[in-house]
Amino acid sequence: MLVLVLTLCLAIFLNPTTAHRQTQYGIGQDYYIPNDRMLCTTGERNPFIRPQQPTCSLSVDKLVDGLSIPGTSDRNCFTPPWMNYTLYRIGRQFAQENLIIISYCHYLGGVIAYSGKDVASIFSATGKSDTREKAILRNLANLKHTHLWYDWDLLSSDRISAASIHHLRGIHRKVGKWITERLMEGRGLIDPGMYDNRTADEGLWSAFEADLQQSTIPLEWRQPPASVTNYNGKTVPLDQFVMSLAQFLFVGVPFVMPEVLEITKATDEQLLGWNHLWAVLAFALGIDDEFNLALQPSLEAIVKHYRDIFRTYFLQGFFRLSKESKILMEIAASVSDEVLPSIFVSFSRNLIIHAILKEIIGIPTPNTRGLLSPNELQMLDRWERVKASLKTYKQPLMNDMNYDFRRNFNAKARIYYGSKASNDATAAEYMFS
Numbered sequence: 001m002l003v004l005v006l007t008l009c010l011a012i013f014l015n016p017t018t019a020h021r022q023t024q025y026g027i028g029q030d031y032y033i034p035n036d037r038m039l040c041t042t043g044e045r046n047p048f049i050r051p052q053q054p055t056c057s058l059s060v061d062k063l064v065d066g067l068s069i070p071g072t073s074d075r076n077c078f079t080p081p082w083m084n085y086t087l088y089r090i091g092r093q094f095a096q097e098n099l100i101i102i103s104y105c106h107y108l109g110g111v112i113a114y115s116g117k118d119v120a121s122i123f124s125a126t127g128k129s130d131t132r133e134k135a136i137l138r139n140l141a142n143l144k145h146t147h148l149w150y151d152w153d154l155l156s157s158d159r160i161s162a163a164s165i166h167h168l169r170g171i172h173r174k175v176g177k178w179i180t181e182r183l184m185e186g187r188g189l190i191d192p193g194m195y196d197n198r199t200a201d202e203g204l205w206s207a208f209e210a211d212l213q214q215s216t217i218p219l220e221w222r223q224p225p226a227s228v229t230n231y232n233g234k235t236v237p238l239d240q241f242v243m244s245l246a247q248f249l250f251v252g253v254p255f256v257m258p259e260v261l262e263i264t265k266a267t268d269e270q271l272l273g274w275n276h277l278w279a280v281l282a283f284a285l286g287i288d289d290e291f292n293l294a295l296q297p298s299l300e301a302i303v304k305h306y307r308d309i310f311r312t313y314f315l316q317g318f319f320r321l322s323k324e325s326k327i328l329m330e331i332a333a334s335v336s337d338e339v340l341p342s343i344f345v346s347f348s349r350n351l352i353i354h355a356i357l358k359e360i361i362g363i364p365t366p367n368t369r370g371l372l373s374p375n376e377l378q379m380l381d382r383w384e385r386v387k388a389s390l391k392t393y394k395q396p397l398m399n400d401m402n403y404d405f406r407r408n409f410n411a412k413a414r415i416y417y418g419s420k421a422s423n424d425a426t427a428a429e430y431m432f433s
Contacts, residue, residue, distance in 0.1 A: 039272075040082075040295040054082040054279075057244075057295045060308045061227040065290075066240030068233050072172045072286035073240075078162055079154055080283040084276055088154075091277025094270045095150035098398065100342065100405040101263055101390075102150075102254070103143055107340055108360060109249030110139055111352060114328040115317040116245075135331045139339040140413050141431050144421070146250065147409075148428055149281055164428040165284045171432060172238055172286070179237035200326035207367035208353060212318055215363040222319050225312050240291040243282075245313055247293050251278035252306035257359055263390045268299055275302050315361065329353070338416075341408035344401050345383050348376050 040056040058065065095102050114129075128134050145164045152161040179189065251274070254260045266274070279294035289295055293309065296302040321329070333352035340347065347355070350372055357365045372380065389397055413421035413431070420430040 039276075039297050042297060052082060054080070054289050054292075054295050056297055057292050057305075058290050060305070060312050061225065063241055063244055063291060064227045064231050065233075066242075066244060066288075067231060067235045069240040069288070069291075070176065070236055071238040071240050071243035072169050072176070073288050075169075075284065075286060078165060078284040080280060080289075083280055085155070087273045087276035088280055090269060090273030091275070092150050092153070092273075094264070094266065094274050095146075095277070097402070098264045099147070099150070099402045100340075100398075101260060103146075103405065103409075104340060105253040105257065105260060106143060106146060106250055107139065107336060108352070108355060109253045110142060111329055111332045112253075112314060112356065112360070113246070113249055114325050114332060115314065115321060117317075117322045117325060129328055130331065132331060132335060136335045136338045137416055139332070139335055140409075140416055143339065143409070144413055144427050144431055148424055150277075152424065154280070154284065158425075160424050160428045162284075163425075165281070167429065167432065169286055176236075176238040183237070195324050195327060198327055200323055201330060204330070204350065204353060204368075204371060205321065205326050207371050208357065209319075210367040211357055211363060211365050212361075214367075215361075217315070217361075217363065221311050221315050224316050228313075240288055243285070243287050244291045244293055245309075247278065247282045247287060248306065248309050248314075251275060251282075251294055252309060253360065255303050255306040256310045258362075259359060259387060259391075263387060263394070265394055271302070272299055275299075310360075318356075318361070338412055339409075340405070341412055342401065342405050343408075344404065345386055346379055347383070348379065351376055351380060351383075354380070 040054045042056050057063075128138050145168065148164045149161050152158060154161050154165075182189065254264075254274070255271075261271075264270075275294045275296070279292055282292045282294060283289070293305065294302070296305050317325075330349060330353075334349040336347040336352055350368070354365055354368045354372070357363055357368055386397075386401075410421070413427070417427075417431050419426065421427050
């Protein structure tokens with residue numbers, strides 16, 4: 001894949017060595033360390049004043065306006081002018097200290113991604129997710145790159161985090177162009193008959209649907225949002241709306257899982273830092289401020305926004321899963337042994353689907369739990385005991401789990417990617433599914 005050359009920004013420090021390092025990977029002359037309490041403003045911003053405080057993102061129902069806007073906006077610099085370095089650093093530290101739990105959330109988010117028919121069609125079209133081995137490669141690569149963003153500073157002279165983002169932006173552009181060409185040729189996203197000879201585990205999905213239908217989820221949350229069903233404007237592949245929903249699957253999932261907040265014992269400062277970290281990463285990846293979900297005025301607004309996003313755009317999708325969504329979710333849920341390797345916990349496909357219902361949606365699961373084998377019930381009991389221990393005595397158990405996970409995860413990455421995963425620098429450049 002051709003590598004686009006990063007546009008270099010002007011130096012911001014008088015020291016020539018420092019300036020050279022800063023311009024290597026997209027830090028512009030408007031970079032500064034702003035007031036640590038700045039989040040965003042809901043009012044109009046004067047375009048002639050340096051944007052030290054960003055405008056908050058659009059409301060939940062207005063996000064569909066992004067359907068007509070390409071999802072990877074041009075960036076002369078990867079760091080936004082409103083970057084709060086203190087919160088950014090706190091967010092990275094929070095991710096590092098809770099890496100296995102954060103990675104578990106990312107993995108669940110990756111499975112949920114296939115629940116939407118349009119997203120499932122995009123993944124089907126790329127041919128990168130429809131077998132177990134492909135799903136392992138995709139999930140290992142996705143998690144590895146998030147680990148790079150948490151471990152390496154965008155402002156550091158090593159360029160590892162920036163190189164990772166740079167190459168992912170190139171992949172997004174390439175996929176968008178490829179999809180556009182397919183649609184212009186009238187071929188659609190999926191080749192006809194692609195899933196005709198494949199079957200979903202209808203026993204699993206019947207139990208999944210029964211648990212949903214028997215729950216107390218309000219009727220309005222079971223229906224597609226009017227903002228989507230009534231939209232009749234222009235659409236483009238890999239648009240800002242899709243990128244916003246993808247952002248939610250990384251940053252927002254922990255906010256809709258109460259147990260995660262209990263386990264991590266996150267302070268308000270840490271949650272603000274985690275959210276701001278993803279505001280910065282979303283900017284770097286090409287999401288415009290108005291579609292950057294992490295730009296909210298307060299912690300209360302942040303939590304409410306993510307929960308509204310889930311209820312509006314994801315929850316209703318579980319009530320009407322397509323055949324291809326079911327198949328892709330099954331495949332994605334079946335690779336946790338390779339993607340989340342740990343001596344402390346293990347998950348099966350059915351346990352991951354069960355976790356979506358119980359831990360994310362938060363409903364009773366008599367039907368799905370009834371499908372679990374004795375071995376899976378033991379695995380579930382062990383996971384519940386580990387979570388209880390983390391809630392009560394987070395350290396040193398979390399440190400031990402993180403150490404074990406990092407070691408085993410990197411070993412798996414080397415098995416599947418070889419020399420491309422030999423170190424962080426090569427992973428940033430070459431580890432893509």
